Each structure stands twice: as structure tokens, then as C-alpha cells.
Amino acid sequence: MITDAPRIVTRHLGTPDSHTMGSYLAAGGYTALRKALAMPPAQVAAEVDKASLLGRGGAGFPAGRKWSMLARDPVRYLVINGDESEPATFKDHLLVYGDPHQVIEGTVIAAYAIQATQAFIFLRGEFALGLERLQQALNDAYRHGAVGRDIFGSGFSIDVVVHPGAGAYICGEETALLESLEGKRGFPRIKPPYFPAAIGLYGKPTIVNNVETVSNLPWIVENGGDAFSALGEGSSTGTRLFALSGHVRRPGNYELEMAKTTFRDLIYAPVLGGGIRAGHTIKAFIPGGVSAPWFGPDQLDMPLSQDEVGKAGSMLGSGSVVVFDDGDCVVRAAWRITRFFARESCGQCTPCREGSGWLEKIMRRIEEGAGREEDLDLLMDVCDNIAPGVSWPPQQTTICVLGPSIPSSIAAAIRMFRDEMLLHIKEGACPYD
Amino acid sequence: MGHLSPEVLADARRLVDLYPEPRSALIPICHLAQGQDGWLRPEAIAEIAEIVGVSPAEVLGTASFYDMLRTEETGRYLVSVCTNVACMLQGAYELLDHAEQRLGVKAGGTTEDGMFTLEDAECLAGCDDAPCVQVNHRYVGHLDADGFDALVDDLRLGRRDDEIPRHGVLVRVRRETGLTVSADEVSAERARQREADEAVARQAETGAAGAAKGAGA
Ligand SMILES: Cc1cc2nc3c(=O)[nH]c(=O)nc-3n(C[C@H](O)[C@H](O)[C@H](O)COP(=O)(O)O)c2cc1C
Ligand code: SF4
Ligand code: FES
Numbered sequence: 001m002i003t004d005a006p007r008i009v010t011r012h013l014g015t016p017d018s019h020t021m022g023s024y025l026a027a028g029g030y031t032a033l034r035k036a037l038a039m040p041p042a043q044v045a046a047e048v049d050k051a052s053l054l055g056r057g058g059a060g061f062p063a064g065r066k067w068s069m070l071a072r073d074p075v076r077y078l079v080i081n082g083d084e085s086e087p088a089t090f091k092d093h094l095l096v097y098g099d100p101h102q103v104i105e106g107t108v109i110a111a112y113a114i115q116a117t118q119a120f121i122f123l124r125g126e127f128a129l130g131l132e133r134l135q136q137a138l139n140d141a142y143r144h145g146a147v148g149r150d151i152f153g154s155g156f157s158i159d160v161v162v163h164p165g166a167g168a169y170i171c172g173e174e175t176a177l178l179e180s181l182e183g184k185r186g187f188p189r190i191k192p193p194y195f196p197a198a199i200g201l202y203g204k205p206t207i208v209n210n211v212e213t214v215s216n217l218p219w220i221v222e223n224g225g226d227a228f229s230a231l232g233e234g235s236s237t238g239t240r241l242f243a244l245s246g247h248v249r250r251p252g253n254y255e256l257e258m259a260k261t262t263f264r265d266l267i268y269a270p271v272l273g274g275g276i277r278a279g280h281t282i283k284a285f286i287p288g289g290v291s292a293p294w295f296g297p298d299q300l301d302m303p304l305s306q307d308e309v310g311k312a313g314s315m316l317g318s319g320s321v322v323v324f325d326d327g328d329c330v331v332r333a334a335w336r337i338t339r340f341f342a343r344e345s346c347g348q349c350t351p352c353r354e355g356s357g358w359l360e361k362i363m364r365r366i367e368e369g370a371g372r373e374e375d376l377d378l379l380m381d382v383c384d385n386i387a388p389g390v391s392w393p394p395q396q397t398t399i400c401v402l403g404p405s406i407p408s409s410i411a412a413a414i415r416m417f418r419d420e421m422l423l424h425i426k427e428g429a430c431p432y433d
Numbered sequence: 434m435g436h437l438s439p440e441v442l443a444d445a446r447r448l449v450d451l452y453p454e455p456r457s458a459l460i461p462i463c464h465l466a467q468g469q470d471g472w473l474r475p476e477a478i479a480e481i482a483e484i485v486g487v488s489p490a491e492v493l494g495t496a497s498f499y500d501m502l503r504t505e506e507t508g509r510y511l512v513s514v515c516t517n518v519a520c521m522l523q524g525a526y527e528l529l530d531h532a533e534q535r536l537g538v539k540a541g542g543t544t545e546d547g548m549f550t551l552e553d554a555e556c557l558a559g560c561d562d563a564p565c566v567q568v569n570h571r572y573v574g575h576l577d578a579d580g581f582d583a584l585v586d587d588l589r590l591g592r593r594d595d596e597i598p599r600h601g602v603l604v605r606v607r608r609e610t611g612l613t614v615s616a617d618e619v620s621a622e623r624a625r626q627r628e629a630d631e632a633v634a635r636q637a638e639t640g641a642a643g644a645a646k647g648a649g650a
Contacts, residue, residue, distance in 0.1 A: 040630065041626065041630070042630060074623060074624065075616075085555070085556065086556070087517040087518055087519070087555065087556035087560075088518060088519045088560050089558065089560075090558040090559060090560050090561060092558075093558040115623050115626060115627070117619045117620065117623060118453070118616075118619070124558070125464070125499075125570070126513075126557055127570075127602075128569070128570040129572070131602050131603070132605055132606040135608060136606050138608070139608065139609040142609070142610060142613065143609075148610075148613035148614065149613045149614045149618075155622065156626075157614040157618065157622055158614070159451075159612040159613060159619075161452070161612075162608075163457075163460075163461065164460065164461055164602050165460070165499075165501075166460045166463065166496075166499035166500070166501045166502050167499050167500030167501035168498060168499050180460065181457060182454065182457055183454075183456035183458065183459035183460060183485065183487075183495065184456075184495055185494070185495055185498040186498060202453055202454060243560070243561070244561075245519035245560040245561055245563065246518075246519055246522050251563070252561045253561070322518060322519055322522075324522070328522055332521070333518050333522070336517060336521050340555055340556070343555065344555065
């Protein structure tokens with residue numbers, strides 16, 4: 001079902017100049033910030049807590065709860081995660097290119113609520129035009145008095161810095177991001193003790209929030225946390241961006257009320273995905289980014305709900321859905337995803353570094369028709385060495401969860417498409433070539 | 434010294450001032466240097482090291498971790514063809530094959546005239562426009578083989594220079610001002626806010642205690 005829930009993060013999009021200050025102010029931009037600054041910081045945080053806004057970066061942790069865990073220290077930082085590199089995820093891209101002022105307004109609201117001393121927006125380096133637009137928006141916001149000293153005469157001051165990344169998927173992981181922001185290689189830190197809310201940027205308490213997460217804040221401040229949590233169901237409140245790609249007629253970003261719409265609606269509704277290629281059927285789909293275990297056609301009627309998808313053994317993750325139809329080779333897809341992880345492993349942990357390379361090689365030889373039947377057991381054995389039990393959520397033997405995410409697509413391919421894997425081996429070639 | 438132009442050097446020093454610690458400016462300054470040279474020349478690395486106060490080996494060691502920071506000579510246009518899963522489904526490998534033939538280099542290579550470096554890229558977050566291609570990290574939209582050829586011709590003739598500037602992602606828009614509030618000012622402000630919050634909390638507590646007493650009496 002497609003509900004008549006309001007559009008929240010995409011409400012200003014659609015005009016060609018939606019990224020400019022003029023357009024943002026005409027749509028009532030920065031009034032939420034004025035309202036927030038007239039409230040005590042704790043009350044702003046309380047509204048966000050009431051909204052039960054789940055983080056939109058992938059882990060889905062409630063933003064209000066995260067804020068309340070911030071250690072007390074006179075110096076504390078806010079870092080906005082705009083690294084967006086999970087394959088098939090392209091929603092923060094939309095928000096930064098289309099509505100950079102909303103990102104900035106959300107950032108300043110968050111900074112006020114947690115009483116941060118400085119804020120950084122870490123934006124993926126490959127977003128060259130996005131960096132320009134965000135920096136231009138920030139320049140305009142300073143001039144407008146919405147960032148910097150004594151914002152709108154409230155007595156609250158904060159500096160915001162736009163920081164460009166430089167091409168490394170792992171820097172989306174929050175502790176790797178902080179290392180990168182300190183000018184180092186993006187090596188994830190060991191947790192504990194390096195939970196950012198306790199020991200973050202330069203060793204100081206730090207909140208890391210995703211771009212989409214903070215883009216919700218202006219609306220929440222304007223309309224109240226209860227109005228937000230009235231949307232959706234269970235712990236999945238509000239609306240959320242779903243990035244749909246693969247073999248659908250209308251790939252794109254769709255903002256939908258959480259838990260009300262199903263994967264089938266998303267993929268088939270004429271105003272959303274518009275269905276798949278004529279004469280084909282759906283073979284499988286990825287429900288939440290390439291780290292997530294795959295679903296089959298029998299799970300199409302599942303609602304887009306964090307709880308439901310979690311209970312079914314996968315995750316809504318970064319909100320990106322990839323559709324495979326019966327003309328697509330899933331072995332090739334699983335190989336390509338594995339190749340991504342092998343390229344992007346930071347190399348600190350042996351299971352991840354070595355395992356990803358081995359899995360990629362074995363998957364490649366199966367896809368190319370040079371595999372052996374024992375390879376399926378070998379794949380599962382390597383997966384088991386990376387994430388013991390190959391269950392979901394995975395067991396972690398590594399510093400970060402990139403490693404334990406590697407088996408997801410391979411285990412799915414073997415579990416759901418064993419025959420197809422074997423066909424590659426028996427025929428000595430990819431049946432789809 | 435003296436490799437980075439005075440303008441780049443001034444921008445680099447402004448970047449350093451944005452962060453609590455100079456080393457945080459390392460990667461942004463690398464982007465500036467690439468804007469000047471197209472890649473990270475050893476002379477630039479030495480100068481960046483001096484600006485942020487680390488050794489050249491540390492700059493190189495950091496830079497070599499990142500795909501966008503180029504430690505080898507790179508073409509005037511870096512053409513990145515995404516082949517990750519969503520683009521693969523829409524023919525990205527076929528497009529990459531075509532690009533290799535058209536440019537006469539394998540992915541990872543640079544044409545002899547130094548115009549193009551071709552790259553087999555990971556997801557560029559443009560999957561709704563698959564197969565997704567960037568040139569110097571600017572999206573050029575969904576391309577088929579003909580579209581790719583037209584793009585190459587346009588680039589050679591300089592027809593897209595406005596839209597696709599040289600390397601470095603900080604070349605066109607810069608921060609207009611430095612930071613506007615000093616760390617000391619911010620701390621003083623935060624301390625005042627904390628006192629105000631605590632006063633409110635104390636008041637609420639004594640108020641509640643008073644009310645409880647009142648109810649008990
Ligand atoms: C390998 C890896 C990559 C990640 N990439 C991103 C990313 O690109 N963007 C993002 O916001 N979060 C990413 N995350 C999640 C962050 O670590 C963190 O949970 C998130 O930024 C917190 O923001 P949120 O609470 O608002 O979701 C990634 C995590 C892992 C393990
Ligand atoms: S799990 Fe992989 S990416 Fe994560 S820290 Fe270990 S080696 Fe690096
Ligand atoms: S998979 Fe190619 S841009 Fe995302």
C-alpha cells in the first residue's frame with residue numbers, strides 16, 4: 001500500500017534550483033532552526049527521542065538514544081556521515097545534490113541538541129558537484145547567520161566544516177571515518193573502547209549521524225516528535241528513502257512511509273518501480289544493500305520494516321533494493337559483490353583480508369566455468385571462517401562488520417540457487433553468456 | 434618548496450585552520466594539489482608534509498590508501514566506469530569493453546597522449562542512471578557505446594570544460610571565511626548553557642520534592 005504520508009526529506013526536491021538558498025528560504029527553510037534555538041537543547045533532544053528516529057546509515061540505531069549516550073566533556077564533536085559507498089545505495093547523493101541546506105539545517109539542529117563544539121560533514125569525495133553545492137550552501141548559510149557566531153541572535157555558536165573523502169568504502173564505517181577525518185588511513189578502530197560517543201574524533205566524545213538521519217530533523221522540530229512517530233509502525237517510524245535499482249523499469253529513490261509499503265509495492269507499483277522487464281519474473285532481490293542476505297520472490301509481500309526484515313534473516317540496512325530477474329546470472333552478481341569486498345577490505349583482519357580474496361577467486365572460477373563441485377563446500381568453509389556459523393546477524397571475529405558481511409551474497413547464492421551454481425560447473429560455462 | 438602555487442598554498446593554509454589539528458587537512462590539501470597537477474607529484478607530497486607537520490612518507494602512506502588520491506601520473510580526464518552490481522545488470526562490462534577499445538587502453542591505463550585514464554570503478558552512487566560513468570568525478574549520465582564516443586570527442590575538443598574541470602574536487606568553490614568562533618568562545622558558551630540546564634534540573638527536582646512533601650502532609 002502506498003500511503004498519503006507527507007514527504008519529509010524530499011519535500012523540497014523537484015525544482016531545478018532546489019539546492020539554492022533562495023529556493024530553500026522560499027520554502028520556509030531555516031525556520032525549524034529558529035524554533036529549535038528558542039527551546040532548551042534537552043527539549044530538542046527529547047522531541048527527537050519521541051520521534052524514535054532510527055539512524056538511516058545502515059545500523060538503524062535510534063538517534064535520540066545515541067545522543068543520550070554521549071559522554072560529558074566540555075569538548076564534543078558532531079560528524080555527519082555522507083560517505084555513501086554501499087553498492088546500490090544512492091539516497092544521500094540525492095539529498096546532498098538536491099537539498100544541501102536541509103542537511104546543514106539538520107546538522108546545526110543536532111549540534112545544538114547535543115551541544116557540540118564543532119561539526120563536520122564528511123562527504124564522499126566522488127561527489128564533486130555535491131561538494132561544490134554543499135560548500136556553496138554553507139557559505140550562504142554563514143552569510144545568512146544560520147551557521148557560525150550567535151546564530152539568529154540566540155547566543156548559540158557553532159562552526160561547520162565540509163570535509164571531502166578520498167575514495168574508500170570503509171570510511172563509511174564510523175570509526176574509520178574518524179581516522180580519515182584525522183588525516184590517516186581509514187582503519188576501523190577496535191570497539192570497545194573506541195565507541196565514538198565515548199572516545200571519538202581526537203579522542204573526544206563524538207556523535208556520528210547519517211545525512212538522511214539529520215535531514216529529518218527540521219521536519220521533526222517543526223511538527224513534533226509525535227507527528228513523526230505516528231507514521232510507520234513498531235520501531236520503524238516516519239518515512240524513509242528507498243533506493244531501487246537493478247532490473248526494474250523505474251529505478252530511483254522513493255520516500256515511503258515505513259512498514260506500510262511492501263517490497264512488492266516498491267518494485268511493481270506504477271508510480272514506484274513500475275515492474276520488471278516484460279516476459280520476465282523476479283528471481284531474487286537484495287533488501288538493504290549488498291551486505292544484506294538476499295530474499296526470494298516468496299518474500300515480496302514483506303513490509304519495508306526494520307523489525308520484519310530483521311526477523312526474516314536480513315536487514316533493511318541502507319535502504320537499497322536491487323532486483324534480479326530470471327535473465328540475470330546470480331552467480332555473476334554474487335561474484336561482483338564479493339569482488340567489491342575484496343577490493344575494499346582495509347586489510348587489518350586476516351579473515352576479512354584473506355577470506356575476501358579467496359572467495360572472489362573461487363566465485364570467479366565458478367562463473368567462468370572452471371569451478372569444481374567441491375567449491376561450494378569450500379566457499380561455505382571460507383565463509384564460516386570469516387563469520388562462524390554464517391548466520392544473520394553474523395558472528396564477528398573482526399574489527400568491523402565489513403568482514404562478516406562478505407558471506408551474505410555467497411551464502412544466499414548457494415542456499416537459493418545451488419542448482420544454478422552446479423550448472424555453471426557441469427556446463428563449464430556461464431549459462432547466461 | 435615552491436611547487437604549489439601561491440594560491441594553492443594560501444588555500445591549503447586556510448584548510449589547516451579549519452581543524453583542531455593540522456593533520457586533518459591532509460586529504461583536502463591532497464585534493465588541492467591534484468587540482469593543480471592532476472596527480473600527487475613527489476614535490477607536492479613533500480610540501481603537504483611540511484604544511485601539516487608530518488613526514489612525506491606519512492603523506493604518501495595515507496594517500497596510497499585512497500582510490501582518488503593518485504600517486505602516479507594520471508590523464509587529464511579520469512574516466513570511471515562503474516561495474517558494480519546495479520550497473521553490471523545494465524551492461525556496464527560491455528560499456529567498459531567498448532571504452533577499452535575506443536581509448537586503446539585497459540582499465541587502469543592512461544592513453545599515450547595523456548588525455549584519458551580509464552578506471553573500472555566501484556559503485557558511484559548513481560545506480561538509477563546505470564551504467565554510471567564519471568569523468569573527473571562529475572556524473573556524465575547514462576551512456577551507451579555511441580554516447581561514450583560522443584563524450585570522448587567532446588572532451589578532446591574541450592567542449593565540456595565548463596562542466597568538467599580538472600582533477601581535484603575543491604577547484605571551483607572554496608570556503609569563503611575561516612571559522613567564525615574560537616574554541617575558547619565556544620567552550621565558554623557551552624559552559625553557560627550547562628549551568629542553565631543544571632539550574633533548571635535542580636529547580637525541577639526541588640519542585641518535585643516540594644510537591645511530594647506537600648502531598649504527604
Ligand atoms: C563497512 C561499513 C560501511 C558503512 N558505510 C556507511 C555510509 O556510507 N554511510 C553511513 O551513513 N553509514 C555507514 N555505515 C554505518 C556507520 O558506521 C554508522 O553506523 C552510521 O553512520 C551512523 O549514523 P546513523 O545512526 O544516523 O545511521 C557503515 C558501516 C560499515 C560497517
Ligand atoms: S573486518 Fe575487514 S574492513 Fe573491517 S577492519 Fe577488519 S580487515 Fe578492515
Ligand atoms: S552500482 Fe554502479 S553506480 Fe551504483
